Amino acid sequence: MADPTTKLQISLIGAHSDGFVKALQANNFDIEQCGSVSDRKKSTVNLSVLALTGEEHTLSESDIDKTLRAGTVLSLFGPSRALLETVHKATNTPIDIPSLELADGLPLLVYNVNGVVHVTPNNVPSEAKVQELVRSTLEKDGKAPPKESFSVSTVSVDPHEQAVMSISRAVSVTKTSRCPVSNLEPPSGVIGFKKGTIDNTAHVEITWLAWNADGVYDFYTKDPQYIQKFDLNWYTDFYVYATGADCRGKTGDEFTKAGGLVYTLVIDRGNVRRSSDGAPRFLGPTSGYCSYYFIDWNRTGNFSPGFTMDLLSYQPRDPASQNGTRYNYSIDFQQDMQMLNDNGDSKYTFKAQYSNDFTLEKFQQHAIELDSGVDFSVDYKDGYDHWVDPQLSTDTWYYPGITQWVNREGYEHFIIREDMPADDLPINGLTVLSSSVGKHWFSSAYSTACRAFKSNCWRTTSDGHNLSRDGLKVPAMEEFPKIEIVPPDVSLAATDTSQHASSNCAKTYSTFGD
Numbered sequence: 131m132a133d134p135t136t137k138l139q140i141s142l143i144g145a146h147s148d149g150f151v152k153a154l155q156a157n158n159f160d161i162e163q164c165g166s167v168s169d170r171k172k173s174t175v176n177l178s179v180l181a182l183t184g185e186e187h188t189l190s191e192s193d194i195d196k197t198l199r200a201g202t203v204l205s206l207f208g209p210s211r212a213l214l215e216t217v218h219k220a221t222n223t224p225i226d227i228p229s230l231e232l233a234d235g236l237p238l239l240v241y242n243v244n245g246v247v248h249v250t251p252n253n254v255p256s257e258a259k260v261q262e263l264v265r266s267t268l269e270k271d272g273k274a275p276p277k278e279s280f281s282v283s284t285v286s287v288d289p290h291e292q293a294v295m296s297i298s299r300a301v302s303v304t305k306t307s308r309c310p311v312s313n314l315e316p317p318s319g320v321i322g323f324k325k326g327t328i329d330n331t332a333h334v335e336i337t338w339l340a341w342n343a344d345g346v347y348d349f350y351t352k353d354p355q356y357i358q359k360f361d362l363n364w365y366t367d368f369y370v371y372a373t374g375a376d377c378r379g380k381t382g383d384e385f386t387k388a389g390g391l392v393y394t395l396v397i398d399r400g401n402v403r404r405s406s407d408g409a410p411r412f413l414g415p416t417s418g419y420c421s422y423y424f425i426d427w428n429r430t431g432n433f434s435p436g437f438t439m440d441l442l443s444y445q446p447r448d449p450a451s452q453n454g455t456r457y458n459y460s461i462d463f464q465q466d467m468q469m470l471n472d473n474g475d476s477k478y479t480f481k482a483q484y485s486n487d488f489t490l491e492k493f494q495q496h497a498i499e500l501d502s503g504v505d506f507s508v509d510y511k512d513g514y515d516h517w518v519d520p521q522l523s524t525d526t527w528y529y530p531g532i533t534q535w536v537n538r539e540g541y542e543h544f545i546i547r548e549d550m551p552a553d554d555l556p557i558n559g560l561t562v563l564s565s566s567v568g569k570h571w572f573s574s575a576y577s578t579a580c581r582a583f584k585s586n587c588w589r590t591t592s593d594g595h596n597l598s599r600d601g602l603k604v605p606a607m608e609e610f611p612k613i614e615i616v617p618p619d620v621s622l623a624a625t626d627t628s629q630h631a632s633s634n635c636a637k638t639y640s641t642f643g644d
Contacts, residue, residue: 393563425553446558464483545585
């Protein structure tokens with residue numbers, strides 16, 4: 131949402147709907163409505179968003195370049211293919227913008243952050259794939275939540291609100307993002323390089339309560355004080371280098387025989403965190419009675435399902451250092467790229483470099499190497515070790531685990547600790563793949579889960595199931611939902627950056643999903 135203390139300047143070109151205009155006004159936008167681009171009166175310098183609707187409106191490459199360099203978000207509703215092709219040329223991104231599948235009534239967003247063009251197709255499915263997995267370590271007949279008990283969406287159901295929220299998020303990113311230490315862009319004149327970023331964002335709302343305040347198990351609510359919300363902000367940066375040979379006008383075999391190799395550097399960054407406008411983690415009617423929901427792992431993955439891109443390396447693999455429950459990680463990539471300069475007339479060695487240090491508190495990051503890619507998994511490691519026992523199949527999750535042994539009203543009980551980490555898991559990873567020129571499939575996916583824990587001193591309708599082998603009542607644990615988010619299909623076209631280029635140097639087609 132927009133900062134309530136600052137009005138964001140937006141110029142609307144064309145006939146935007148009344149609903150969209152009202153949604154902008156409700157979110158503190160200062161609106162200028164124009165019949166055409168030439169009618170604009172306000173300076174581009176202070177403009178947050180330039181929004182065009184309809185195929186009759188267009189921009190030149192110079193207009194687009196100037197707009198993005200000024201930090202303005204370009205918002206395109208129903209653009210013509212000609213305009214999309216112009217945007218693609220002006221941004222010099224490997225993301226094949228004209229091929230994007232755009233959602234009706236929602237804008238394509240294009241903006242610049244630290245010199246890298248971000249593209250938000252705004253067509254993440256309103257409902258992600260969800261594996262309904264509800265279980266207790268000691269319960270065999272637990273009920274699965276109803277299908278309507280959760281929703282996974284980019285933002286709200288209303289398309290006008292969704293458009294405004296995605297625009298506000300893009301404006302916020304342009305103003306607040308910082309760039310890690312890197313040198314990933316060759317100087318002007320070097321051929322065979324492209325860069326771009328895909329924004330994968332989702333908003334999760336959970337309306338199924340493991341237990342409500344009255345101790346009723348399996349409860350569906352519409353009460354906002356109980357609905358917990360989470361935001362996924364996941365950015366995937368692509369840097370593509372054609373090395374070893376001139377890539378122009380060559381087939382894959384010809385490029386390979388000439389000694390050529392395409393390197394694709396994929397950088398994942400972002401986080402999944404609890405939304406500020408949702409309910410806090412529920413701790414029950416009395417302190418220590420329960421705790422939900424707690425995100426104890428998240429996973430991002432990148433791979434080439436067609437095995438046409440080879441996995442060369444990935445980082446991080448292990449912690450660089452550890453201090454108690456703090457795990458320090460370092461991504462440090464350096465590689466010489468043997469490229470061509472001056473329209474291919476001279477050789478040029480570009481020293482690509484990227485560094486990013488980060489720390490996890492009570493979480494560890496692990497890498498799972500696949501045949502043609504890698505998954506990065508961030509797992510809770512304090513009260514229990516999710517990586518070692520992801521199903522929490524032993525009693526150690528609660529003893530000693532995430533409970534405390536206390537005496538209340540003359541009885542000994544396990545109560546749930548309230549010092550568990552906040553829900554704010556980072557996304558960090560670097561993957562390097564190689565290929566020849568040609569078409570390649572590239573897939574990404576994200577998954578996470580939310581846990582609910584209950585003390586044995588709180589009487590609820592599910593208590594009959596939570597018995598140990600010797601008949602003693604023990605704490606209960608539920609996992610819901612396991613959320614799998616598969617972003618939309620995106621085509622990447624790594625073409626020559628030189629103005630003298632005669633053809634594409636590499637086309638990397640990337641599909642996020644199955």
